[in-house]
Amino acid sequence: MEELEAFRRETRTWLEENCPDSERQPALPDDQYWGGRDAAFPSEGARVWFERMRDKHWIAPEWPSAYGGGGLSPEQAHVLKQELKRIRARPPLCSLGLWMLGPALLEFGSEEQKLEHLPSIVRGEIRWCQGYSEPGSGSDLASVQTRAEDRGDHFLVNGSKIWTTGADKADCIFCLVRTDPGAKKQEGISFLLIDMASDGVSATPIELISGESEFCQTFFDDVLVPKSNLVGEINKGWSIAKALLVHERKLIAEMGTESPRKQITPTAAAREYLPFSDGRIADAHLRAALVDYEMLLQAIALTHMRCYEEKSTGTQSAAPLIMKYVGTELEKAKSELLLAIMGSKGLGWEGEGFSQIELDTLRIWAFSKTLTIAGGTSEIQLNVLAKRVLGLPQS
Ligand SMILES: Cc1cc2nc3c(=O)[nH]c(=O)nc-3n(C[C@H](O)[C@H](O)[C@H](O)COP(=O)(O)OP(=O)(O)OC[C@H]3O[C@@H](n4cnc5c(N)ncnc54)[C@H](O)[C@@H]3O)c2cc1C
Incomplete structure (x- = not known):
């Protein structure tokens, strides 16, 4: 308990010294930093805040340090969260990689996949989007039809995803794909990582009533995906999908009660x-x-x-x-x-x-x-x- 209080004091001092004043107020969409290959910081304050938190290894405070995390205990991470909230600090990095894919990779990814993807998420180098929903599969997610055919050393992916938030800005997408059309629906799904720069991937923004356009429909036309991009076992993607949804729902629940907006x-x-x-x-x-x-x-x-x-x-x-x-x-x-x-x-x-x-x-x-x-x-x-x-x- 005493150790935790000491950690709180150190954290408070560090945050006081390192969180710029401009980053201690609600972040509207234009103030958020999402990272990615072509990312630009929305402001100098956002850049300073992100880089200081990255160098402190507090972008993903609870992830193991081997993958770029801070290696904090759940109790320490909770204290950090409380202290960030106390000064109304903006998230230094908004990222589906951080919030959703990372926790799923920590649980289900191979060692190579963790080493390849987690550090680049923490450094804000790769922006991920989520390819779950399809035009005919939303609530009934297990009915996804996007096909990934086994072609020996790669998968051939065809189909389309919808409501893909930020697909037109993302570098990569984590997807649910059907790898066994003959199996019971939950048992023929796999979890696949796809580079958005691959030939045959395109994203069309969907305009909303507000005039904004945060969603896309994402199309896959004969996209070649290396076998090494399969997370977990073939046809066992449904368990990963459900585990990831737990993280997503927790995040959305917190947006409801702790929204900086x-x-x-x-x-x-x-x-x-x-x-x-x-x-x-x-x-x-x-x-x-x-x-x-x-x-x-x-x-x-x-x-x-x-x-x-x-x-x-x-x-x-x-x-x-x-x-x-x-x-x-x-x-x-x-x-x-x-x-x-x-x-x-x-x-x-x-x-x-x-x-x-x-x-x-x-x-x-x-x-x-x-x-x-x-x-x-x-x-x-x-x-x-x-x-x-x-x-x-x-x-
Ligand atoms: C802000 C936002 C961001 C999103 N971002 C992403 C993203 O990045 N990636 C992604 O893959 N998806 C994303 N989605 C899509 C989201 O996951 C789906 O909209 C959601 O799962 C519902 O699916 P649907 O829109 O197809 O509705 P449907 O499943 O068609 O449902 C229509 C209505 O019927 C009701 N309904 C359906 N089935 C039942 C049932 N069995 N019992 C009772 N009622 C039922 C639903 O509650 C709903 O009211 C996003 C959605 C929003 C709003």
Whole structure:
């Protein structure tokens, strides 16, 4: 315990000295650094912060040092996370390699694959994207149809993926591919790494209602992929896919409760936008809605703490399984509540007459909807809970 407190003191001092002021505030999409072969830093502050954290080996604090990680214990990594949060530090590197592929490679990759891919992820040299969903396979992910045929020393890949976030900017993609079309659907899937620069790979951006375009449809036309890019055993990719989804859902759950995009809290908005009477919010309905929200927020924060304590003591409950559902639904509810509190001031999309916070509110409201879809929809999370936790019969 004393050692951990000493680590906290050292960490706090180091962060105070090394995290630039510009990196101690919410990062909007344009402020984020995603790395990659052609990456440019969004600002000088972002460059300094990334390079200092990289040189300190704190980009992936818990990964073994042999693969470029910091080799911290889970307890130390938790302290570091708390201290970063305390100063509202931006993530030095946003990366699907770091958040999703890396943990899966640590569990399922060969030694060669770990040595090849993990250090380049930590150094921000390679940007990864995720090729899971297909036009006909989203919630029913095990029905993926993208084919990888065994051609001796390589696979020949044909098919298409959809909703591939950042595919037009990524260097590589981790994919679920069908390697045995005759087998039961979960048993004919493999997990394959593909270089986006390979002949036959293309990515077409999909424009969203906001005018932005974070997703692509990704096409594979006779793409040759070396056999060494297969992770785990052939036709055993479903286990890797599920393990990776656990990391993805944890990440998305945290985006719901710890998002740096949070601009204004409902309580702060209530103080600014709502009329008060006798020291209380005058509108009884909004007053009750705000209390409900604050109580849920507290309950989720405590459950996060419980999950962390269970992890460090080696006990296991069903609590982590509910976090994606409750965290993202709460984020959605928060955005609805903010719009109700701000009234017409929350409806501005552009133009004069609105503050930046007001303009951001509607964008965050739109973004909050995506959290309950990405990484498995809320309905699918409820199905999983019904089956795995409550043991209810399947319909
Ligand atoms: C912001 C964002 C980023 C994403 N990034 C990526 C990415 O990088 N890579 C990637 O591969 N995918 C990505 N996705 C895709 C995401 O994984 C899918 O959208 C998601 O799995 C749902 O699949 P779908 O869109 O095909 O919906 P569908 O599966 O067609 O579902 C449509 C509706 O039917 C409901 N439904 C379906 N089956 C059931 C059932 N059995 N019981 C109850 N209800 C059901 C769903 O809940 C949903 O409401 C992203 C999605 C979003 C929103």
